[in-house]
Amino acid sequence: DTGVSQDPRHKITKRGQNVTFRCDPISEHNRLYWYRQTLGQGPEFLTYFQNEAQLEKSRLLSDRFSAERPKGSFSTLEIQRTEQGDSAMYLCASSSPSGHSYEQYFGPGTRLTVT
């Protein structure tokens, strides 16, 4: 069990550019979640996959945001035409389908700075 990994850990981009983040969940976990966290706040839910199906999307996920999990393993989160308000920590988490296990295991996050 190597834990949830995210890449890159830090991204600095200019306003208007597109960025893509990757998340590799714990291998046997079939649920994958994306959250966004701004300074001094708790994480806010963005979207959730069960296997390759995207089951829920937050209203925070504007049409500039898209997430995929094509083979039910890793996931990508793309932000198009970035804005300064997109600057935040983007957190990925995964959880196991076994029994009634609801704990989510978080990756280290990708910190995005839009200049």
Next chain:
Amino acid sequence: SQQGEEDPQALSIQEGENATMNCSYKTSINNLQWYRQNSGRGLVHLILIRSNEREKHSGRLRVTLDTSKKSSSLLITASRAADTASYFCATSQGAQKLVFGQGTRLTINP
């Protein structure tokens, strides 16, 4: 939007003292979880309490849940410098999304 609020927003105590953090939430829940986050890092799961449970222990952690008041508390006993972190409560209605509070920043002074 955040589910609820944590109280206090910041807490500073001496090493060895106990730390208590409170969390309130708004809607019905299936379970409530507490997470720890060290500065600039990901979240670490601490403990989960189900809606039909009232109290749960794990090592130096004690969590209580009062569903009638929609509130929970996290007690850390015999605090250590390594406990310095932000603590978040999070609620869920099953295996779906977690809804987090704004967190309590805990500082343990040596």
